[in-house]
Amino acid sequence: MTSATGVPALEIDALRKVFGDHVAVDHVALTVPAGSCFGMVGVNGAGKTTLLSMATGLLRPDAGTARVFGVDVWTDAPRATALLGVLPDGLGMPERLTGEEVLTYLGLLRGLTEPVVRERRGELLDALELPHGRERLVAEYSTGMRKKLGLAVALLHGPRLLVLDEPLEAVDPVSARTIRRILADFVAGGGSVVISSHVMALVEQICDHVAVVDEGRLLVAGPLDEVRAGASLEERFTSLVGLTAEPVGLSWL
Numbered sequence: 001m002t003s004a005t006g007v008p009a010l011e012i013d014a015l016r017k018v019f020g021d022h023v024a025v026d027h028v029a030l031t032v033p034a035g036s037c038f039g040m041v042g043v044n045g046a047g048k049t050t051l052l053s054m055a056t057g058l059l060r061p062d063a064g065t066a067r068v069f070g071v072d073v074w075t076d077a078p079r080a081t082a083l084l085g086v087l088p089d090g091l092g093m094p095e096r097l098t099g100e101e102v103l104t105y106l107g108l109l110r111g112l113t114e115p116v117v118r119e120r121r122g123e124l125l126d127a128l129e130l131p132h133g134r135e136r137l138v139a140e141y142s143t144g145m146r147k148k149l150g151l152a153v154a155l156l157h158g159p160r161l162l163v164l165d166e167p168l169e170a171v172d173p174v175s176a177r178t179i180r181r182i183l184a185d186f187v188a189g190g191g192s193v194v195i196s197s198h199v200m201a202l203v204e205q206i207c208d209h210v211a212v213v214d215e216g217r218l219l220v221a222g223p224l225d226e227v228r229a230g231a232s233l234e235e236r237f238t239s240l241v242g243l244t245a246e247p248v249g250l251s252w253l
């Protein structure tokens with residue numbers, strides 16, 4: 001599905017990134033239709049984070065372009081940023097602030113009025129079961145709580161496209177269910193989502209499109225059922241990336 005104007009939520013063309021002599025992302029082109037929940041899967045080091053970082057304005061590409069609803073992420077950053085909500089990998093947070101303060105300052109920086117910030121902040125903290133008030137500093141948050149606060153920051157300004165790197169990593173099952181529900185509601189309300197994950201079951205459960213990335217290249221992308229082709233996503237993934245060997249055991253254990 002695309003929007004009424006047919007403009008994709010995200011359009012990546014020929015993105016490339018080289019670290020030293022290692023090609024992390026190798027001329028990847030990808031279209032995320034508006035209104036879709038798009039899963040990106042790949043083994044550790046496949047290039048998912050590098051690709052999504054370039055697509056969201058966090059890491060400058062060596063070559064290629066990325067457009068969010070037709071707006072170039074690198075040449076028109078302020079407009080693209082307004083359309084985007086990003087949960088990056090390894091998100092840095094102001095440690096000496098509370099979750100409430102983080103949301104307040106970032107909301108005001110995004111141009112929201114104080115009453116709007118107050119209302120959304122309260123709803124987000126409640127929905128994600130994060131502490132209100134001065135109860136706890138970010139420095140005292142667990143990894144899962146940081147992830148949830150990162151998601152709240154990504155949602156705060158009401159973006160049209162959410163790009164989430166491993167949104168459920170380190171999140172407890174109850175919070176995971178809440179996050180899945182928030183994402184489903186976001187898509188049902190016309191939003192678009194891109195998530196990267198190692199968890200095939202999660203991608204099968206919430207995504208309608210999927211891309212498989214391996215060694216910096218895009219192996220396949222499209223509607224989930226087309227990519228699965230009658231198998232489970234894990235089976236299809238395993239055969240696509242050539243993981244045929246049995247896991248290696250540790251003889252000394």
Ligand SMILES: Nc1ncnc2c1ncn2[C@@H]1O[C@H](COP(=O)(O)OP(=O)(O)OP(=O)(O)O)[C@@H](O)[C@H]1O
Pocket residue numbers: 019022024042043044045046047048049050051
């Ligand atoms: N800043 C960097 N400097 C050097 N190499 C890097 C840097 N960032 C990533 N790489 C390399 O680029 C490749 C792709 O890394 P990336 O983090 O994009 O993979 P990933 O698919 O997100 O992995 P994971 O699932 O483990 O998060 C890896 O080989 C990684 O070591």
